[in-house]
Amino acid sequence: MNLLRSQYVRGISLKREEIPSFNQYPFSLPSLKTMDEVPFHPKVTFLIGENGMGKSTLLEAVAVALGFNAEGGSFNFNFSTFDSHSVLGDYLKVIKGIDRPSDGFFLRAESFYNVASNIEEMDREGGAPKVIDSFGGRSLHEQSHGEAFFSTFLHRFRGNGIYILDEPEAALSPLRQMSMLTRIHDLVREHSQFIIATHSPIIMAYPDAAIYEFSEEGISEKKLEETNHYRIMKQFFDDKKRMLHHLLDE
Secondary structure (H helix, E strand, O other): OOHHHHOOEEEEEEOHHHOOOOOOOOOOOHHHHOOOEEEOOOOEEEEEEOOOOOHHHHHHHHHHHOOOOOOOEOOOOOOOOOOOOOHHHHHEEEEEOOOOOOEEEEEEHHHHHHHHHHHHHHHHOOOOOOHHHHHOOOOHHHOOHHHHHHHHHHHHOOOOEEEEEEOHHHHOOHHHHHHHHHHHHHHHOOOOEEEEEOOOOOHHHOOOEEEEEEEOOEEEEEOHHHOHHHHHHHHHHHOHHHHHHHHHOO
């Protein structure tokens, strides 16, 4: 399979000449001030960094630019409980590949409850088959947040798709995060592409991927072992007593 041909999103760039001011949010974020073109991996691209660096803001903009609802869901979801997404998507150029996805989903932990509620509303309005059937058949509100999140990932993602995930580890245990790696790999082999914002070294360990770290210096590509997330976690567990002494010593 030709990876360049099969790649749904080849990268993104800013329409810098159209941006009114780099002193206004979100363009004032260091990662956006210095951002030029960011090429995406044909299989999995990770956006990582500390809170406030803009990775979720950029991920949301990519999702909106591709036609997803800002709060999440498939291309067919168009509800809005609170219009809070940034204007970044209007100034973002998405560089698409030749192939077009037949499936897609924007999965974000912070607004997943709203997606679950919208599914129930659509099913109450009637029609067959029920929307919930494609999510495993059981109400997402009748499951724990983690169960519902993983059930969506397991059942609703059908392959041949573009899947955008915003901090999926927020709902998943470490064991579920490992299971997620297996599912990602299965879907990648079914001609799928992922763009994931995450803090989890487990999830970003997927081997066939690009990792972009967002910092005060901008956006830079890193290997897993070079990321702050990996180094801090490794340092903590390699010398837990010393780290706890420094953290808790009064």
